[in-house]
Amino acid sequence: MTGRLGGRPLVPAYLSTGGVARPSRPHLERLTVLTRDGSALPAGLPAAELALMELLSGGALTVVEAAALLRLPFSAVRVLAADLVDRDLVQTRAPIPPAERFDPDLLKRVADGLRALKHR
Amino acid sequence: MIELPELVAGGLAAGTLSALALGGSLLRSRRQKAALRAEVTELRDRLESAEGAFISEIEHLAARRMPAAAAQLAHPHLRVPGPIRQNTPGTPIGIALEYVLTALREELTAQRVRIDAAAQAGLRGATREIQAALYRLQDALRGLEQRYDDPELAQTLFALDHENEQSLRRAQVAAVVCGAWVGLAREESHVVDAVTGGQARLAGYHRVRVHNHLEPGTALVSHAVEPAAIIVAELLDNALRHSAPDTDVIVNLEHVHHGVCVTVDDAGLGMTQDERARAQRLVAGSNPILLTDLGDPPRMGLAAIGQLTRQFDLSVDVSSPSPYGGVRAVLRVDSHLLGRIDPQERPPSASAPRSTRERAARREPGREPAGSGTPTAEPPAPAAPVPAPQPVPKPAPAPAPVAPVPAAAGHGAEHERAAAPGHPETSDLGGLPQRRRRTRTDASGLPQPPSAVRRPEEAAAALAALQYGTAAARTPKRASAPDPQRTDDEGGAAR
Numbered sequence: 001m002t003g004r005l006g007g008r009p010l011v012p013a014y015l016s017t018g019g020v021a022r023p024s025r026p027h028l029e030r031l032t033v034l035t036r037d038g039s040a041l042p043a044g045l046p047a048a049e050l051a052l053m054e055l056l057s058g059g060a061l062t063v064v065e066a067a068a069l070l071r072l073p074f075s076a077v078r079v080l081a082a083d084l085v086d087r088d089l090v091q092t093r094a095p096i097p098p099a100e101r102f103d104p105d106l107l108k109r110v111a112d113g114l115r116a117l118k119h120r
Numbered sequence: 121m122i123e124l125p126e127l128v129a130g131g132l133a134a135g136t137l138s139a140l141a142l143g144g145s146l147l148r149s150r151r152q153k154a155a156l157r158a159e160v161t162e163l164r165d166r167l168e169s170a171e172g173a174f175i176s177e178i179e180h181l182a183a184r185r186m187p188a189a190a191a192q193l194a195h196p197h198l199r200v201p202g203p204i205r206q207n208t209p210g211t212p213i214g215i216a217l218e219y220v221l222t223a224l225r226e227e228l229t230a231q232r233v234r235i236d237a238a239a240q241a242g243l244r245g246a247t248r249e250i251q252a253a254l255y256r257l258q259d260a261l262r263g264l265e266q267r268y269d270d271p272e273l274a275q276t277l278f279a280l281d282h283e284n285e286q287s288l289r290r291a292q293v294a295a296v297v298c299g300a301w302v303g304l305a306r307e308e309s310h311v312v313d314a315v316t317g318g319q320a321r322l323a324g325y326h327r328v329r330v331h332n333h334l335e336p337g338t339a340l341v342s343h344a345v346e347p348a349a350i351i352v353a354e355l356l357d358n359a360l361r362h363s364a365p366d367t368d369v370i371v372n373l374e375h376v377h378h379g380v381c382v383t384v385d386d387a388g389l390g391m392t393q394d395e396r397a398r399a400q401r402l403v404a405g406s407n408p409i410l411l412t413d414l415g416d417p418p419r420m421g422l423a424a425i426g427q428l429t430r431q432f433d434l435s436v437d438v439s440s441p442s443p444y445g446g447v448r449a450v451l452r453v454d455s456h457l458l459g460r461i462d463p464q465e466r467p468p469s470a471s472a473p474r475s476t477r478e479r480a481a482r483r484e485p486g487r488e489p490a491g492s493g494t495p496t497a498e499p500p501a502p503a504a505p506v507p508a509p510q511p512v513p514k515p516a517p518a519p520a521p522v523a524p525v526p527a528a529a530g531h532g533a534e535h536e537r538a539a540a541p542g543h544p545e546t547s548d549l550g551g552l553p554q555r556r557r558r559t560r561t562d563a564s565g566l567p568q569p570p571s572a573v574r575r576p577e578e579a580a581a582a583l584a585a586l587q588y589g590t591a592a593a594r595t596p597k598r599a600s601a602p603d604p605q606r607t608d609d610e611g612g613a614a615r
Contacts, residue, residue, distance in 0.1 A: 008258065010309055010317035010349065011469040012285060013265055014278035018326060021274035030269070051470040059576055070470040073265040075274035 013076045016048035021075050023082035028063055030074055031095030034081055035060040042087065048072070052080050056090065173205060174213060180204050181217055189221050190228055194412065236410045243411070244298040251291040251303050258284050282320075289321040289353055293424040296350065297409060302428075306345040308459050310468040311338050311380055312373060312475070314345050318352030319371075320471075324360040330371045336463040336478045338380060344457040347428040348382075351436060354421040355384045355449040363388030363446055370444070379454040386446035391438075396447075400439045405430035433457065 014021075036056040045053070048070070055066055067077040084090040180203065188200040200221070208214040261281045268274065292303055312332045319328045340348055352371075359369045363386040372383045391399060401407070405426030414423055422438075429436050435452045442448035463478075 007306055008255070008262075008304075009469065010306065010313045010345070011471050012281055012317075012320050013262070014282055015316065015320040015325065016471040017278075019278055019282060021278045022271040026271075047473045048470045050474060061579075065579065072470055073262075073274070074269055075265065075271065075277075078269075078271075 009071065013073050016046075016070075016072055016076050017079040018046070020079050023078045024086055025082040027094075028078045028081055028085075028092065029095055030064040031062045032081075033060050033062050033093040033095070034066060034090050035093070036084075036090050039089070041089070048076075049080050049084055052077065052084065053089065060093075062095070173208075177203055177205070177208060177213065177217060181220065185217075185221060186224055189225055193225065193228055193232065232410065232412065233408075236412060239411050240298040244295055244300045247291045247295040247298070248300060248303065251288065251295060254284055254288045254291060255304070258288065285321045286323060289350075292350060293354065293420050296424040296427050297411070297414075297418075297420045299427065302346045302350060304346050306342055308339050308342045308461060309345045310461060310463075310472065311340055311348070311382075311453070311458075312472045313468050314340055314349045315352050315371060315373060315382055316469065316472045318349040319356060321349075321353045322357055322360060324365070325356075327360060327365070327367070328356055328369045328371060330373070330473045332373045332473045332475045333477065334373045334375060334380060334475055336475045337460050338375075339459045339461040340453065341457050341459050344432055344434070344453065347432045347434060348451065348453060351425050351428055351434065351451050352382060352384070354425050355382075355436070355438075355451065357421055359384050359386035359388070359447065359449065362386060362391075376452065379452060379458055382451040382453070384449040384451075385442040385444050387442070387444040388446035390441050390446050396439055400437070402426050403429065403436045403438055 034052075034056055036053060041050070041053060051070055052066060055061065055069055061069070063077055063081055064074055066081070067074045070077060072080075081090060081092070085092055180201075184201050185203075188198060192198045192200055203209060203214060203217065208217070258281070261277055261284060265274065265277045265281065268277070295303060311334055312330070315330060319325045319330065322328070356369060356371070363369065367387040369387075370383075370385045372381075372385075374381050374383070399422055402409075402422040403425050405428075409423045409426065411418060414420060425436050428434060433454065434457070435454075437450045437452070438447060440448050440450075
């Protein structure tokens with residue numbers, strides 16, 4: 001979406017959270033969906049949290065998507081998101097669990113059975 | 121008989137006469153000799169005293185004046201003592217002695233420059249290697265930051281990254297002082313990014329408050345980015361070092377007539393007149409830098425700034441005291457080092473403070489439709505752009521219409537900034553007098569609403585396209601050889 005910045009980033013990631021990498025809430029995962037309601041922003045939000053809020057004003061995003069858009073590592077965005085959740089500015093939804101994968105063994109046996117039927 | 125006494129008398133007379141004459145001349149010659157002897161002894165005395173004076177002058181020269189002249193080169197406030205005798209200066213001896221001192225000074229200066237150049241070359245080589253190694257370490261750390269999620273590990277990685285940035289700054293500054301290139305080519309970047317990047321290189325970066333009053337998209341040309349970041353980092357380091365740990369260091373980014381100014385204010389002790397003059401001399405970069413002048417341990421920050429201002433045509437001023445009580449340092453970047461980046465296409469980094477102008481531009485279009493009844497039916501409409509229904513428990517901070525003064529910027533600015541971007545979509549194209557703002561309203565207002573609705577779909581479409589593309593790229597390779605088998609397989613499964 002945004003053009004990849006060539007070279008090394010000028011502003012290191014730790015600045016976005018003030019050097020904190022331990023989120024205040026442990027339950028945020030890469031695919032946790034973040035949404036914000038339309039309420040106004042309180043005063044004194046750090047720049048990076050403000051950027052995240054602005055990003056979310058366009059619609060819901062997973063943490064990892066927000067990280068990609070903000071060009072920050074996931075661990076930093078997780079801290080930002082946890083802080084915003086603490087302030088009741090952002091709501092989270094647990095990631096949709098990935099569908100159960102088919103057992104390849106079973107599929108193979110079914111295919112074999114069908115083939116056997118066909119050749120009979 | 122008579123004749124004899126006459127003869128005798130005559131002889132006696134003649135003898136007496138000649139004796140008289142001889143006696144007179146003898147007396148005279150004796151007197152002359154005495155006078156000559158006196159003159160000789162006097163001359164000898166004078167010679168001896170002159171020789172003594174000469175020797176003592178030379179001894180004085182060797183013991184006192186030459187060491188003082190040598191020391192004066194390193195410490196200009198030292199005074200070289202004059203000759204012992206008051207009347208020596210001006211005499212040939214005095215002039216010759218001055219020649220000795222002058223020659224000594226010249227030769228010592230030349231030696232000093234030569235030795236310093238050798239030391240600088242050595243240091244330059246070493247720091248260059250260290251800098252390159254630290255960049256590689258930074259790459260490794262950032263790779264790890266991206267890859268691992270564990271909070272404890274991430275915390276350690278952040279701490280290591282910060283330590284690494286600080287070491288990098290030291291190495292880089294030492295290299296720059298020794299006349300090396302800054303060591304990193306960057307692409308054109310936002311001014312606020314360079315300032316924030318400089319801030320991140322310091323131990324006390326928490327204490328720095330950056331207020332960005334620049335037009336969004338104001339950027340530095342590529343070769344000025346890293347020098348500006350170094351200069352800001354060094355100015356901030358000075359400010360942080362010389363102010364109490366519970367005070368903030370305020371940075372303001374503003375447009376001036378010929379470019380952009382970065383003002384760094386600290387609330388510390390300030391500098392004395394002498395210190396300020398010395399700092400200004402170093403920062404101006406007009407004199408060549410000698411490592412031996414920088415003290416032990418060398419104070420390289422200001423010297424590095426001096427090198428950079430000279431090389432990159434930047435200007436730094438530290439000559440004025442800050443209204444906060446400490447030092448005010450101003451970095452001025454002239455227009456020819458500035459460019460423009462489209463902030464929509466390449467936004468500044470997430471940690472960089474938003475521009476107050478961006479906020480003003482967004483707020484004003486928001487206010488106008490509020491009077492005429494918001495025409496755009498946006499989902500977050502309840503978050504009306506009117507500042508009245510803010511559920512903030514703060515005691516009604518008057519929405520100051522003017523750009524906040526740096527002194528009062530602390531909370532007012534944060535508040536205003538926070539109030540606006542929550543509802544940027546409500547922008548209307550309605551008549552704003554200023555062309556520039558209207559175009560930005562176009563830019564920020566129009567693309568935003570569609571993306572607000574479509575973003576998840578867009579994301580889905582993009583991912584699907586990616587998946588489809590990958591699949592399409594993979595299949596023909598496999599399908600080329602075992603094609604018939606595969607179709608048969610599929611056919612079999614379908615039936």
